[in-house]
Amino acid sequence: MFFITVSAFTMKPTYNLDHAVIRFAGDSGDGIQIIGSQFASASALLGNDIRSLPDFPAEIRAPEGSVGGVSSFQVQFGNSAVYTPGDKCDALVAMNAAALKACVNDVAEGGIIIANTAGFSEKNLRLAGYAQNPLEDKSLAKFNIFPVNISQMTAHALADHKLSTRETERAKNFFALGMMYWLYNRTIEPTAEWLRKKFSGQPEILNANIEVLCSGWDYAVNAELFPVRYQVSAAPLPVGKYRSLTGNVGIALGLIAGSIKSGLPLFFGGYPITPASDILQTLTAYKHFGVKVFQAEDEIAAIASALGASFGGNLAATATSGPGMSLKTEALGLAVMAELPLVVVNVQRSGPSTGMPTKTEQSDLFQALYGRHGEAPLVVLAPATPAECFAIAFEAVRIALKYMTPVIILSDAYLANGAEPWRIPGDDELPDIEPRLTTEVPEGGFKPYLRNPETLARAWAVPGTPSLEHRIGGLEKQGATGGVSHNPEHHAAMVKARAAKIAGIADDMPSAELCGADSGEILVISWGGTFGAVRTAVESLQKQGESVAHVHLRALHPFPRNLAALMQGFEHIVVAELNSGQLVAVLRGEFAQNIFQYNKVSGQPFTADEITVFLHRFLAQKPVMRNAA
Amino acid sequence: MFFITVSAFTMKPTYNLDHAVIRFAGDSGDGIQIIGSQFASASALLGNDIRSLPDFPAEIRAPEGSVGGVSSFQVQFGNSAVYTPGDKCDALVAMNAAALKACVNDVAEGGIIIANTAGFSEKNLRLAGYAQNPLEDKSLAKFNIFPVNISQMTAHALADHKLSTRETERAKNFFALGMMYWLYNRTIEPTAEWLRKKFSGQPEILNANIEVLCSGWDYAVNAELFPVRYQVSAAPLPVGKYRSLTGNVGIALGLIAGSIKSGLPLFFGGYPITPASDILQTLTAYKHFGVKVFQAEDEIAAIASALGASFGGNLAATATSGPGMSLKTEALGLAVMAELPLVVVNVQRSGPSTGMPTKTEQSDLFQALYGRHGEAPLVVLAPATPAECFAIAFEAVRIALKYMTPVIILSDAYLANGAEPWRIPGDDELPDIEPRLTTEVPEGGFKPYLRNPETLARAWAVPGTPSLEHRIGGLEKQGATGGVSHNPEHHAAMVKARAAKIAGIADDMPSAELCGADSGEILVISWGGTFGAVRTAVESLQKQGESVAHVHLRALHPFPRNLAALMQGFEHIVVAELNSGQLVAVLRGEFAQNIFQYNKVSGQPFTADEITVFLHRFLAQKPVMRNAA
Amino acid sequence: MNNLIDSITSNGTAEHNFTVKDLRPAADVRWCAGCGDYSVLSQVQKLLPELGVERENIAFVSGIGCSSRFPYYIETYGFHTIHGRAAAVATGLKVARPELSVWVITGDGDALSIGGNHTIHLLRRNVDVNVLLFNNQIYGLTKGQYSPTSQHGQVTKSSPTGMPDYPFNPVSLALGAGGTFVARTLDRDLKHLGAMLRRAADHKGTSFLEIYQNCVVFNDGAFDEFTDKATKPERVLFLEHGQPLIFGANKDKGIRLDGLKPEVVSLASGEYSAEDLVIYDEHDPTLAFLIANLTYNPDFPRPVGVFLNVDRPCYEDEITAQIDAAKSTPKGSNTSLQALFASPGHEWSIA
Amino acid sequence: MNNLIDSITSNGTAEHNFTVKDLRPAADVRWCAGCGDYSVLSQVQKLLPELGVERENIAFVSGIGCSSRFPYYIETYGFHTIHGRAAAVATGLKVARPELSVWVITGDGDALSIGGNHTIHLLRRNVDVNVLLFNNQIYGLTKGQYSPTSQHGQVTKSSPTGMPDYPFNPVSLALGAGGTFVARTLDRDLKHLGAMLRRAADHKGTSFLEIYQNCVVFNDGAFDEFTDKATKPERVLFLEHGQPLIFGANKDKGIRLDGLKPEVVSLASGEYSAEDLVIYDEHDPTLAFLIANLTYNPDFPRPVGVFLNVDRPCYEDEITAQIDAAKSTPKGSNTSLQALFASPGHEWSIA
Numbered sequence A, B: 001m002f003f004i005t006v007s008a009f010t011m012k013p014t015y016n017l018d019h020a021v022i023r024f025a026g027d028s029g030d031g032i033q034i035i036g037s038q039f040a041s042a043s044a045l046l047g048n049d050i051r052s053l054p055d056f057p058a059e060i061r062a063p064e065g066s067v068g069g070v071s072s073f074q075v076q077f078g079n080s081a082v083y084t085p086g087d088k089c090d091a092l093v094a095m096n097a098a099a100l101k102a103c104v105n106d107v108a109e110g111g112i113i114i115a116n117t118a119g120f121s122e123k124n125l126r127l128a129g130y131a132q133n134p135l136e137d138k139s140l141a142k143f144n145i146f147p148v149n150i151s152q153m154t155a156h157a158l159a160d161h162k163l164s165t166r167e168t169e170r171a172k173n174f175f176a177l178g179m180m181y182w183l184y185n186r187t188i189e190p191t192a193e194w195l196r197k198k199f200s201g202q203p204e205i206l207n208a209n210i211e212v213l214c215s216g217w218d219y220a221v222n223a224e225l226f227p228v229r230y231q232v233s234a235a236p237l238p239v240g241k242y243r244s245l246t247g248n249v250g251i252a253l254g255l256i257a258g259s260i261k262s263g264l265p266l267f268f269g270g271y272p273i274t275p276a277s278d279i280l281q282t283l284t285a286y287k288h289f290g291v292k293v294f295q296a297e298d299e300i301a302a303i304a305s306a307l308g309a310s311f312g313g314n315l316a317a318t319a320t321s322g323p324g325m326s327l328k329t330e331a332l333g334l335a336v337m338a339e340l341p342l343v344v345v346n347v348q349r350s351g352p353s354t355g356m357p358t359k360t361e362q363s364d365l366f367q368a369l370y371g372r373h374g375e376a377p378l379v380v381l382a383p384a385t386p387a388e389c390f391a392i393a394f395e396a397v398r399i400a401l402k403y404m405t406p407v408i409i410l411s412d413a414y415l416a417n418g419a420e421p422w423r424i425p426g427d428d429e430l431p432d433i434e435p436r437l438t439t440e441v442p443e444g445g446f447k448p449y450l451r452n453p454e455t456l457a458r459a460w461a462v463p464g465t466p467s468l469e470h471r472i473g474g475l476e477k478q479g480a481t482g483g484v485s486h487n488p489e490h491h492a493a494m495v496k497a498r499a500a501k502i503a504g505i506a507d508d509m510p511s512a513e514l515c516g517a518d519s520g521e522i523l524v525i526s527w528g529g530t531f532g533a534v535r536t537a538v539e540s541l542q543k544q545g546e547s548v549a550h551v552h553l554r555a556l557h558p559f560p561r562n563l564a565a566l567m568q569g570f571e572h573i574v575v576a577e578l579n580s581g582q583l584v585a586v587l588r589g590e591f592a593q594n595i596f597q598y599n600k601v602s603g604q605p606f607t608a609d610e611i612t613v614f615l616h617r618f619l620a621q622k623p624v625m626r627n628a629a
Numbered sequence C, D: 001m002n003n004l005i006d007s008i009t010s011n012g013t014a015e016h017n018f019t020v021k022d023l024r025p026a027a028d029v030r031w032c033a034g035c036g037d038y039s040v041l042s043q044v045q046k047l048l049p050e051l052g053v054e055r056e057n058i059a060f061v062s063g064i065g066c067s068s069r070f071p072y073y074i075e076t077y078g079f080h081t082i083h084g085r086a087a088a089v090a091t092g093l094k095v096a097r098p099e100l101s102v103w104v105i106t107g108d109g110d111a112l113s114i115g116g117n118h119t120i121h122l123l124r125r126n127v128d129v130n131v132l133l134f135n136n137q138i139y140g141l142t143k144g145q146y147s148p149t150s151q152h153g154q155v156t157k158s159s160p161t162g163m164p165d166y167p168f169n170p171v172s173l174a175l176g177a178g179g180t181f182v183a184r185t186l187d188r189d190l191k192h193l194g195a196m197l198r199r200a201a202d203h204k205g206t207s208f209l210e211i212y213q214n215c216v217v218f219n220d221g222a223f224d225e226f227t228d229k230a231t232k233p234e235r236v237l238f239l240e241h242g243q244p245l246i247f248g249a250n251k252d253k254g255i256r257l258d259g260l261k262p263e264v265v266s267l268a269s270g271e272y273s274a275e276d277l278v279i280y281d282e283h284d285p286t287l288a289f290l291i292a293n294l295t296y297n298p299d300f301p302r303p304v305g306v307f308l309n310v311d312r313p314c315y316e317d318e319i320t321a322q323i324d325a326a327k328s329t330p331k332g333s334n335t336s337l338q339a340l341f342a343s344p345g346h347e348w349s350i351a
Ligand SMILES: Cc1ncc(C[n+]2csc(CCOP(=O)(O)OP(=O)(O)O)c2C)c(N)n1
Pocket: B271, B272, B273, B274, B299, B323, B324, B327, B354, C064, C065, C066, C067, C068, C082, C083, C106, C107, C108, C109, C110, C111, C134, C136, C138, C139, C140, C141, C142, C147
């Protein structure tokens, strides 16, 4: 093991910042995601609160150097709570002209742009659609431009290494990372350590990458590139062990934790679809936890197999996105009717139909609540942040097993790919889960639909249990016996029982929490992955003394018991969501006609800024704003 | 041809009735549907307004003589408008004990029960679950019981005919019909004529049936069975040619009429499912109209093939029920995205899941409105009566072709199988339909998503049209060109455009019509197949001087433009529907929180009576009634 | 990770012996009198106690259709699912619980129309379940529309002028999909039916058994030719492994191959003897496909019996093996929550 | 009933000649550089002008996948539908408009995983469309999970410890489903690819053409064995109707049948000559199945070419014929609205 030496001596003034937002951008092949997540890890290790967001090109590979092929990674880090990856970047690294083109509108005025001049060849400019070189005309006047021939500097640094041109070229991302580490006062060591592990068998590559990383740092020092240096100190985060977690991995881990805590093997039936495939793929890496992953022929088979596994007494789950969710509609109805536990994850993307597979949206709420034929109530939950995907998945398992019901989790593309630090919970921070498994042979025979008087859940007798043989299915039932019946009273009673069971779960779920005073001018209600943007906006308004509060819903059906009461304290209620107004329609129907709405349906997440602006405007001219979005 | 002679001489007094409700009931093999529809036809021919309702056993054949195997046919006929097959029967013919058991609760107090004593053997009683013979104990005291050994009388009548015992036994339904014809003063001739046609090649069966029919009549006269005789005179119906129409046949004819009026061949992709199969089956009989029926491998292929045909410029349609509708979810989203004309019929049955396939319900409204992932608006219509299925299907074709949109028709099991007289429209009573087909090659090339500024419909260029080659699909689009785009603004604009197109169709649909004064205490709102029961109840309350009005919605999305205004006139609004409160939830969200609801989810249609009772109670104690059902 | 399921279910203890009587449930059997489904039910009921499997370890999974009501009529575990999905549900059940004896009950519409994809994927994966396909060449439950095994030109409720398409041959389809056990039998030949059920139960892997089943109401007599005493001997070819393909009331006819072309020859004339005939080999997919293709050929008797019987690893065993392998790695020794949450090299602490 | 469609569309007038250039659309082709999809696109573009069909009478229908973007890249009518449903959409289109030349573009996931059922039903019905199945043995668009044609044990994003199930052989599946034209070709053998496309286009009925297609990103080199100059002659068996099954760089090997068992024999030693080999007969389903089953057998070269080519009536023709027959009955002479509404014997008038 050797030591890292970098130029430590620097005369530059260091400014302290509360938060900073940086972004790396380049071609799909430029290793952007790697350096982005390294920067995020390094910041987390320094104790910052962080939120990051990778952005991949749409699903078909665009030609190298084109705007469609740009890959980027943005991270916000701060000395206090950070809720989003940030609206505007304070610093952007653009590895080529296309990356600049794709990201320049997201850079804050006066922000830093480090541009790899080697990526601004005539061909690059043409592919990016630039008539002239933006680094040379005046078009970027409002930014701080730092042109650096990163490719060439990398080649210089590796002159003594025996690497191919291609290998050399591929190392340039670490040069950029080194510069940024200096600029934001991060430490290099964790990344070096990571490289050592990753390339333990390839010492040449390892040495080269470390060399380049250090060269980037040195270059920043020696070339006196930047007039200042920034420092973001540690945030007062809860004590504990942390790791970074994306929404998709969070869901996978939450399901496995549910399996451990319930003692039931996890069965996952899935079919690949963007942006949910990662859940399936992550789970395949946990076979040693007994996780059974079945890659089915389609989404119908995925959920059907999960229902079979659930009938067999496994903890069963499936995950998909919009088009796949639509295909699962019929089988979800069977899950409701059979009253089998099942967790169904919908990682929402832009719809309708194939829509925009890599873009985020919240437009499947209606479907989750109302998509099935017949009266088919079930539980709908939504995580607020990437890391919360873990907790929501675990909660979904708990509810599914306790109440013998399917539970839909509405995640989204933004949560799925976004990462944030997650404090690893201790073993006893997670409750035990007791499934409704029964082995007792009651007098008069087993009645599969006899309900627990408190939870209204039926008992779960699984094949293999002696003397509890019985049949279940999708036909209407007589009541406790589960015998097929077309009797009008039986049907009416069962429809009510199924609805009452789900409605009652509200008593077993946390109350909605208010951020802000419990009365005032505006209550903003949001759900799902928009939490960060809305919370940031509301807190900033609160700091400005505005009478604004925020409730973020994790339970969409049933609603938290205290929601109606919370709403009563406010003059105006505004529901902000990434659709044309779905939650707002439900709330209007359930609680009060007079609720305002703020919507965006563009495939992009909210920025905190646009919500702040909207609320400012709203406060200024409250009336006639309905359907303003 | 021979003449019919029946005993014409009768001394019995004849009472004039405004309306009467009768029902035939017997085993599945007893030919009940045949005599039921004969009675209905005979009544229609006498100028009565009629509504009838067949009721079949659930889908698996129950053992002969069991309650589960009972088949029945009810008809109401009147001298003024009749809206339903009637709540309680004035007369019931029960061919066996099971039929009595199944129907006795539906007989009005003091009503007539004609019981075929041969169907009350010990075995029959046991199968029906009677401990003792109800004809012999006092249990039927509140009815007028007429025990007749119909089987034996039939055998007597046919003593001279050379028929097998089985053939003889099978003729007994006509004996019952003959009795009822006498009792209600119907003419025998139309049925005789029908028999002549049906058995033209089997003179023995023909003669036997006519003999038995006449014997039933004669028996009623000669045995002086009934103390009185009833007469229901003709209703003042609009002048014209009439036929009887069930909902399913109505839909089939409406689609074909749409094909004729638009000049586009009809393509129907279907997959059998109760209670929608009849639509597919009916259409196969109209091949000479160029109707192409494709029995697909499943409901997904059914709708997908229809989309293919629509892309090819045919008038495309598909029909199914709940479980099949759930399967069509994903492809419906494609129809919205591709903006192709398509008529999708959902003949609702009791859900969720397989539910009760032969029973009616209105619980798929939410799904029709909200079932798809993403923002996927489309048009939802619902016929009010069996005959109106024709008009709604035709209207659906008109809208689909004019606006390039899928249209969902929500029929139900009650409408599908129910029949009513339908005044056959003249050729010019139906408007011409002009599809959006284009052949013009515009300058700058064809733009498939360029919208007509008035309707917002895109143009329809079908394969085979020179120089208009283009591609469509489920990915988001740039706007007019239809080029694939992931640009946030394009998506936002297209989501709005699709919604605006559908919302605008309200201007092209009839206003909601009010039955009653335009202000008052209660406005009852209903939709779909409950029309008859609600209208009957409201009119009866109006006659009693109550301040009740009725609006029946045929358009569920978009709502009629004048709906909000209509609602404003009333103190209270009550929505009555056969689900747990779906339309009411939508209306609350859209118009006013404070709307009451009356629901039933038992697989049975509303009776006029229960609605009347509810409204009476509501008028008596208006407050605290919310969610009363 | 302890597995709750293992702790509560039985583990092959001999105590749970049962008889046909134990299989009769409370619910009335509701098929039409004379329906072919009855004889399958009774043969299955007869077979189960002989399998050496506890009653509680048997599960029937069905789709929707007349035949799919089957689970209600047998006192084991049962799941009456949705139309066409039984194979997928059964796959999940078997992967979740490999120790169970899982049976799929399905119809020609259920398995081959709406459920065709799950059926072929089940066969491809070779999940160890037994598929009983009740082929009545009609949609029974929905009252008489044609199915993908109805015959070209057949008049049904949905084909008043004749079924326009050509039927699947379920055996050929199963062979093409990679089925490892593919057989056909007749509802009215109880002995053969019983024997085929037994063979299906004994096969490790997906057993695909097509059962010609008479629907007395909507397609009565569809198989009379193959079940009527008078015609059966001439019209049915029973396949038996290692035996020559002989048929006829007097066992005087046989199937011979001319290259790859099968032909019917008479053994009566003396020109051919049993040695000239095809000796059936149930391990040969080519022969299975060749014979299966005689199915709708009126010049040949209808082949019935085990067409193919070969071995291939079962899907659920592969899954189990991969899990066992993962468990036996060093990583596999720690399956605590903390091990689950660990992200070596990506963790940090805040103190 | 007049048919608006007939009046506005072209009817095979020779005016509408077109060239490859006319087929190039405005949209950029967006497959990865080196993707096998490009060569199929260019061969199809080359073929279409030669078919004698007007450009406006050609329609491409696809599902979802990399390959399914194809319609965007060719200036004809096109419909990029949803995952797995292209076959069903194309069936509707062809039944609605039998005069069109309809092409289905699909992938191994699209056609055989989610779309398996529509694929086999299309084949059964023999709808006259041409199916081009781009088999790259991977899910390309979703970035590298295994598909039903991935190889047992293959490591992919969703099978880090090896694909647990066994693949379909698409050719065998198509044969089992009753396909009338079943063929296989290679993206990198342009001449063969072009010839097979032509054969597919010429066949009346469903043409099923499996194309081995290299995915440079997620499954690079999957077919190198069959496309690399060095190995191709030894590893590929080209099927040609009426020709003996010979392969090898020196054309010194052949396939011979021992009964029904195929074996590779050397022609070099003199023990066997071409006469001893199988003479390929593309009209024989048994032979097709036998040869198809060599597909994953490492001891045999990979068969490529037309496996089967037989005639059976097309579904859309049956539908059209039934309609024409109905139109020529007395009833068919009156298709007015009033004739539609009539219900003879069940009508009455109120005056
Ligand atoms: C999704 C869905 N589509 C259609 C139906 C209606 N349906 C029920 S059973 C059946 C077909 C039955 O035929 P088969 O599978 O051959 O079984 P059989 O009744 O003949 O035993 C159909 C179409 C349904 N229940 N669900």
